[in-house]
Amino acid sequence: MLSDRTSLLALACLTLVRLAPAAELRVNFKADGNSLNDAVAVAVPLDTSHSPEASQPPQATVDQIDKEFVPHVTVVSVGTLVNFPNKDQIRHQVYSFSPAMRFELPLYAGIPAKPLLLDRSGVVTLGCNIHDWMTGYIFVAESPWFAKSGADGVAAIEALPAGRYRLVVWHPRQNDVSSESSHEFTLLEDSKVAENIVLTLKPDFRPRRVPLGGGGGYR
Amino acid sequence: MHSRPGLQLTCFSLALLICVRAQADRLFDGTFGIDYNDNLANAAKANEAVGDAAFNAAIHAGKYWQITDRSSCSATINLATRRQIDFSALDRSSVGASINLQHKFGLGSQAPWLNIAGSAAWDEFDFSPRDAWRYRGAATLGRRFGNRLDIQIELAYEQTTAGHVVDIPFLVRRLGIHGDAFDTVDHSLAVDANYALTTLLTLSCGYTRRSGDVVSSVPIASDIFKASSAITPDPTFGPGRFAYRIDADTDIFTAGLSFALSEHAALNVRYDRIQASGHEQLSYINNLVAFNLTYAF
Numbered sequence A: 001m002l003s004d005r006t007s008l009l010a011l012a013c014l015t016l017v018r019l020a021p022a023a024e025l026r027v028n029f030k031a032d033g034n035s036l037n038d039a040v041a042v043a044v045p046l047d048t049s050h051s052p053e054a055s056q057p058p059q060a061t062v063d064q065i066d067k068e069f070v071p072h073v074t075v076v077s078v079g080t081l082v083n084f085p086n087k088d089q090i091r092h093q094v095y096s097f098s099p100a101m102r103f104e105l106p107l108y109a110g111i112p113a114k115p116l117l118l119d120r121s122g123v124v125t126l127g128c129n130i131h132d133w134m135t136g137y138i139f140v141a142e143s144p145w146f147a148k149s150g151a152d153g154v155a156a157i158e159a160l161p162a163g164r165y166r167l168v169v170w171h172p173r174q175n176d177v178s179s180e181s182s183h184e185f186t187l188l189e190d191s192k193v194a195e196n197i198v199l200t201l202k203p204d205f206r207p208r209r210v211p212l213g214g215g216g217g218y219r
Numbered sequence B: 001m002h003s004r005p006g007l008q009l010t011c012f013s014l015a016l017l018i019c020v021r022a023q024a025d026r027l028f029d030g031t032f033g034i035d036y037n038d039n040l041a042n043a044a045k046a047n048e049a050v051g052d053a054a055f056n057a058a059i060h061a062g063k064y065w066q067i068t069d070r071s072s073c074s075a076t077i078n079l080a081t082r083r084q085i086d087f088s089a090l091d092r093s094s095v096g097a098s099i100n101l102q103h104k105f106g107l108g109s110q111a112p113w114l115n116i117a118g119s120a121a122w123d124e125f126d127f128s129p130r131d132a133w134r135y136r137g138a139a140t141l142g143r144r145f146g147n148r149l150d151i152q153i154e155l156a157y158e159q160t161t162a163g164h165v166v167d168i169p170f171l172v173r174r175l176g177i178h179g180d181a182f183d184t185v186d187h188s189l190a191v192d193a194n195y196a197l198t199t200l201l202t203l204s205c206g207y208t209r210r211s212g213d214v215v216s217s218v219p220i221a222s223d224i225f226k227a228s229s230a231i232t233p234d235p236t237f238g239p240g241r242f243a244y245r246i247d248a249d250t251d252i253f254t255a256g257l258s259f260a261l262s263e264h265a266a267l268n269v270r271y272d273r274i275q276a277s278g279h280e281q282l283s284y285i286n287n288l289v290a291f292n293l294t295y296a297f
């Protein structure tokens, strides 16, 4: 009997969700005439009543695979717990000097005991003190409505309540002096809005993995 | 029978690598290239200088251990071979081993580091009197400055000890001259800088000041005879030549470009200008150009 009632309740909830007037924002990122991968789009509601209540802090994962951070760019919202599982057979030592989260994990293999709580918005640049070429980024968004572009350059933020928003965009190589650029837009109920963002990129001068000259070093 | 020292060294290194396994990462890279030296004989007189090109290949294989957050050590077996185009007496195969201890003073890619390295190798030449043990010890201090520049300072000691004793006439020995011209000792101070011109192309410049023995293989002459501390017949560059060991100060200027083909492979070109000056105003210049392809796993 209980299961029947639960099913009915679930069906009602699903119908409500489907009927809720949600809009979609598609941001098309381009740089140098090409689709831009790993670009971040965040819709920050200007009407604060939109913020959803989360019962548990969201979780995210940044892996270390073949001495690289995977994914290279991760987007989370403020209050997310981030795990750094090491999938390599060797040890890594992950750190960040970023004002949004300064930390240094001790040298470790496997999964660190405690995930890291990211409680401030901003960019967290990750490094590994053993493998200097390892660089990764966590964009900590001030809103739960965010997306990251894929190879097609499209970042789609779905299920957005109607209202006024500020669009924040970011890319690890964007040439802008300020780390974020933003502008405002309004979403009507059930609407689909497309934005085109063109960024200019700077070169990625991280330490080189391949040795110089005759080799013989640790990579 | 002179290949035995190399065999012993290989066995010792293999045993060392197998014994220490905990949390180790593997090290493996290979280099293949061609180089040209316009004065292989280190001759002071232009008409005695000979140039030649050579193919070379080298493999470094070993293990790396991260001991603490800031300290690591590595051990490798190094195999190398060299084949001259014209002067086959200089064809060489070598087997060796090296140990590195590294400490990083802090956190981040811009923290300075210190590396202490020691290596030993047995070089076996086509012309066996040149066969020698080669030992090297070096301390290197380095750090990155910003995203594009890194600078290293190295203090090194190198010694070669010939594997065979060469007999020289008694009269020459009475003059205080020895036959071990291929036994050499030197120490050097080097400064190297690498600058990323683009994300793929790195420019390297360096200067080395080396003090110690050099070997010049030239026809007999009184000035070099007086300047030398050891002499031995050396037909490497033709009959009638002798190898003279001379104490000299050597300035080495280097410039190189390295193009990253991938995360693991690079194409490198390098130019060295070597200016040596010894006693009796004996001086020579070498120009060395090298191309190579490096692959690091």
Ligand SMILES: [Cu+2]
Binding pocket: A067, A091, A092, A093, A128, A129, A130, A131, A134
């Ligand atoms: Cu690492």
